[in-house]
Amino acid sequence: MAEQLANSSSSHHAGMNSSRSHAPARECIPGLNTTCRSQSRVSVPTEDRGNQGKMGIKQDYFKLRGGQLTEADNGRFNVTKQKKDRHFFKVPVLRNIELTHPYFHDGSVNDLNEAVRIMGQVQRGKNFSDGEIGKIVAFLKTLTGEYRGKPLTQLTAEDIK
Numbered sequence: 001m002a003e004q005l006a007n008s009s010s011s012h013h014a015g016m017n018s019s020r021s022h023a024p025a026r027e028c029i030p031g032l033n034t035t036c037r038s039q040s041r042v043s044v045p046t047e048d049r050g051n052q053g054k055m056g057i058k059q060d061y062f063k064l065r066g067g068q069l070t071e072a073d074n075g076r077f078n079v080t081k082q083k084k085d086r087h088f089f090k091v092p093v094l095r096n097i098e099l100t101h102p103y104f105h106d107g108s109v110n111d112l113n114e115a116v117r118i119m120g121q122v123q124r125g126k127n128f129s130d131g132e133i134g135k136i137v138a139f140l141k142t143l144t145g146e147y148r149g150k151p152l153t154q155l156t157a158e159d160i161k
Contacts, residue, residue, distance in 0.1 A: 055087045055105075058125030062087075064118065065108055072106055098141050099152060112137050 055061050055075070062069060071078060076085035089105045102108065103115040116133050120126040128136070144152055150159060 055089055056122045059122045061118070061122040064122060065106070070106070075105065094140060094143050096144050096152060098137075098144050112140065116140075 056064075062073060074086055076088040076090075077083070079085075092100065098112055101110050101112065101115075103110070103112070104118075109115045109118065113133050116136050117128055120128040120133075146152060147155060147159065
């Protein structure tokens, strides 16, 4: 992956720098590590540590999404039955993120650009411009792997036989 990043375009590097400056990605991408340090919590910047891991720190994700709350929306609470764990979710690795849609615990978003936009709003209170979203997504796409030297986005059924 280091070689892939070294050979990537300036927009990919701009996206990596942009994603590092906007949490949750800021703490979830400490270098080439592509997962957060916490299995069940969304990492957040120091000023929001009291809410660490909660989906929707700056804006209510569930209101933004609309519809009725479901049992799945309770998150880790369903396992621990501790009120403090309500709306806390396991954070997936970012490796191959462009191929792992739908996004979020409820599978409500199929588009990576839209997922980045929503995370900016609900986790950071930021309305990313299309350009910022494009840079972050360009970086995230550099985290897509290969199989036998061929990018996963270009594999055919013949390639995996």
